[in-house]
Amino acid sequence: MRPILLSGHERALTQVKYNADGDIIFSVSKDHVVCAWFSHNGERLGTYHGHVGALWTVDVDPTSTLLATGGADNTIRLWEVRTGKQLKSWEFGTAIKRVEFSPDGRQLLGITEKRQGHLSTIFVYEINPDPSAEQTDEQSLRIVCDEAKATVAGFSYGAKYIISGHEDGTVCQWDAKSGEFLDSVQAHEADMQVTDLQWAPDRTYFITASKDKTAKLMSTNDLEILKTYTTDTPLNSAAITPVKDFVILGGGQAAMDVTTTSARQGKFEARFYHKIFMEEIGRVRGHFGPLNYVAVHPKGTGYCSGGEDGYVRVHHFDKPYFDFMYEVEREQQANL
């Protein structure tokens, strides 16, 4: 496996994302620029300019026509993927920590930071998927998180629920139509921030990563904790791999403590766990800073990770990855 190193950013990566077909990777970093890359060879398709602050988040709609980004300049911007043209900018009182499109791409969710007297809010915009159309300024939904600020959120299958992860380690379920609070679970240790929430391909379950060094697989409907993956380092990101039943966890010593640790001690590795057996099956080294985000190719053929070191590393899995099976899995396959 020869990783492709993407060095288009000058500062720490904050999020990387594949589009629905997996041929383009979008990356955002603290250097204000959004980059689009072809995943198969690492060629840069282009850059999106306009933001004037560190970027925290990016998401692309299912048809790869619209791109949403949010960052510390208190704006969410909508871009045309193909040309790099900015279509819309929404202004907020505080920084944007997360954006995500609904599965049909007609809704866009955003989370604002809690600061300067503003409470953290989750809001939803209706999106017109036509790039030439005028986008609305009106929020179709507002959820104010007055207890603990939301850090991550996403739409469930069919945009039925909004699931959010919070600063205090809880995971909440909201009705995506009415904004009504439905359920809440203390999934992670108290006061340990939920750092990432990524969906399974069908969005009936998801994985959360937390600073409490664990990642949890949870069901969308009743927020039941299905699996727990325990590591020895604070986690920044977790992803579920299609095709093979694995999860990839990324993390490492917090960025501010990095200078005091060597690369080896810092545990800057992507960790692969078996999704069902919750056992670690391998690690991929390479970054020399914590991994801030890991994203899996939607077809399960590879993954990419964005690190605090400013690099995106794109990996295409090779044969041993696909061949690997536990003894019981092999037996089961033989019996079929």
Added chain:
Amino acid sequence: MSRVAGRTDWAEEEDEDSLQLPQTQITKNKDGTETIVTFSIREDGKKVKTTRRIKKTTIKQVVDPRVAERKQWEKFGQEKGKPTGPQTDTTSIAENIVFRPVANWKASAEDKSETEKKKANLKDAKIKCRICSGDHWTTKCPFKDTMAPEGGDAAAPIDDAPEAAGGLGAGGSSYVPPHLRGRAGAGEKMGGKFERDDLATLRVTNVSEFAEEGDLREMFSRFGHVTRVFLAKDRETGRAKGFAFVSYADRDDAAKACEKMDGYGFGHLILRVEFAKKAT
């Protein structure tokens, strides 16, 4: 390009060289490979013939039409106007990573790190005593009290040099001020401790290289209480270097042993025993 006779322009010369180079030959082999022979001139002016055998395989890849269409998109932003294909300033290939998932990864990784640790320990184990060349630290040397640091030759571990080296102190390392150098008479500067040990220490040479410390102790303890036996060993092979020191609690015992053991046959060799010379 026409050439003017007698012209010695450097630019022209280059052309001349390239004109002399034979054409590239491409031959199709029976097994479906191609052999390409090219000629070029190296920087040092030598002609180089390069023969390459290439096998061409067509890999068919089914690509989603949307993906195929996106591949034709024009670049924008900072990449605007750049040619297709990855640019070297933003994209590079990292070194190969072997990723092989294994069940129970943690246990296997720990095993590996343990063996690595042992290896590292072995590497660090290159310890050499400056006094007797044994594989221990100089400060741990059993003879640090009776011997000065070795000059280099293992057969002559007792070094008389400090005296000659301008009286620059015993042990050869500590500075002795000039007004004290005169006083550095025999026996005085190292104190009584040395005296005592030296007096009852035997130097045994011509020891078989297969000898063990235990053997020596057994042999020499017949004559009195042996306080210590030191057998110099090579740190790499672990074999005896051919000399040893035996200390007695009592000098009379030492004298007796010296007398009896000198010329004693041990192994296939005849031992030579004498009183160890003073370090100073």
